[in-house]
Amino acid sequence: MPRGQCGGQGWWHGKFRGCGYRMTLGREAILDVLSKAEGHLSAEDIYIKIHSRYPNVGLTTIYRTLDVLSDVGMVYKLDFGDGRARYEFAEGPKGVHHHHHLVCTECHKIIDYTDFIDDEVELLNQTEKGLGQKYKFKITNHLIQFYGVCQECSDKK
Amino acid sequence: MPRGQCGGQGWWHGKFRGCGYRMTLGREAILDVLSKAEGHLSAEDIYIKIHSRYPNVGLTTIYRTLDVLSDVGMVYKLDFGDGRARYEFAEGPKGVHHHHHLVCTECHKIIDYTDFIDDEVELLNQTEKGLGQKYKFKITNHLIQFYGVCQECSDKK
DNA sequence: CTATTATTGGAAATCATTTCCATTATTAGG
DNA sequence: CCTAATAATGGAAATGATTTCCAATAATAG
Incomplete structure (x- = not known):
């Protein structure tokens, strides 16, 4: 098999x-x-x-x-x-909510966010299609992350 | 200093x-x-x-x-x-073209693409602003990558 | 139930990245 | 241009996550 x-x-x-x-x-x-x-x-x-x-x-x-x-x-x-x-x-079987990540570059805290996700995902799907065709890639996945400094880490300075 | x-x-x-x-x-x-x-x-x-x-x-x-x-x-x-x-x-001093990455999960080839970048970047900027406010993050950067299988690796099968 | 073969765990190996520390080089200021 | 202060260096050794090896075990098809 x-x-x-x-x-x-x-x-x-x-x-x-x-x-x-x-x-x-x-x-x-x-x-x-x-x-x-x-x-x-x-x-x-x-x-x-x-x-x-x-x-x-x-x-x-x-x-x-x-x-x-x-x-x-x-x-x-x-x-x-x-x-x-x-x-x-x-x-999951029912489809877990899709989310992306917000990463604090100081303390490595991770925030999962789902806000704005719909627009993002729609754009990603389009892009995926376009890229797949142009570069002959079978695109299976994408990764989006934002990096920055969380409030606590900002305050520490 | x-x-x-x-x-x-x-x-x-x-x-x-x-x-x-x-x-x-x-x-x-x-x-x-x-x-x-x-x-x-x-x-x-x-x-x-x-x-x-x-x-x-x-x-x-x-x-x-x-x-x-x-x-x-x-x-x-x-x-x-x-x-x-x-x-x-x-x-660079004149600003290098912004690009994102397309990663082959088989051979790890990387393709830099600039297509579709403009829409992506615009959306990203908005999202960045929204996220930054909502989560009190000072967002400094983002990462977008698409993963998939390149044509050569597909052909090998 | 049995043969086949995927899976396992633990120890040892890998390998990228960091840490240590004594030495050297850069810089600010006279 | 000199000099003190201290940032930066390199090489060896340490670290730490992940892999590799291999003999032992367990899951599956028939």
Whole structure:
């Protein structure tokens, strides 16, 4: 059965299997944490959250699983500039609200915002289409982040 | 003299000094390479380019300088997902054309595009203003990247 | 139930980036 | 032009996130 690419039916367990991957306890645990977290977790964050209940899921497995999830598109891998990758659940069965990020370059606080998102997304879709055609790219994803200094960090000066 | 923040007059040498930094051979070399490169160079790329002419500029200095340049806003630090940071000259005296990036997730090829940029930038400016007010952020910068698979990588399958 | 093969965990390896620190170079001010 | 003050340097060593290795284990198809 072909792997790595995924048609995309069913959900989660099903989707996973449908992509030719096996479903294991560790993967289940990771998906569970990610889907509930609503946040931006590092591999280690996940490891810690999982470890109490699943002491025998190793960090290596977490990295591997995150890679897989990222390839399949169930998880976004993000870089906020603090030297470790963050992972965020891409979309639930009902479609999680799309959002973008506001990153404080001082304290690395992250704000998810959904304001203005509609216009942004519409423009992005157009651009995506245009770019895809012009450069013969199959565009699968986009990233928008704003950088700046949050109020607290501004005040500290 | 205060440092880290910069009023922004003069250019390059002047700007550097104006920010309270000293101008050194190494920094000059790095700026020189970056300003001419038009590309996305890693610290090591820069090291290699510089090393023949300035054999005594070390990697450490390059990292340090890039940090400074990044803080001052003369250089953008970028992450294309291949595990090393890339640096790109922010703007020349006449203002370099603004562009965004199209990243192939397979081979990590980067395409700079300027198409559609105008609409994007306009929207971004509005969003920036709105976000800045709502979240009390001093927004200094933004990042837009599209991810996908380039034609060659598509063909390989 | 069994054979096949994906997955695992843990230790060790990688590799980009930082830290340390004694040495050197730049700059302001006389 | 000199000199003191201190920013900047380079190279080695440390750091820390992520990968690689590999023998052991678990999930799946039939």
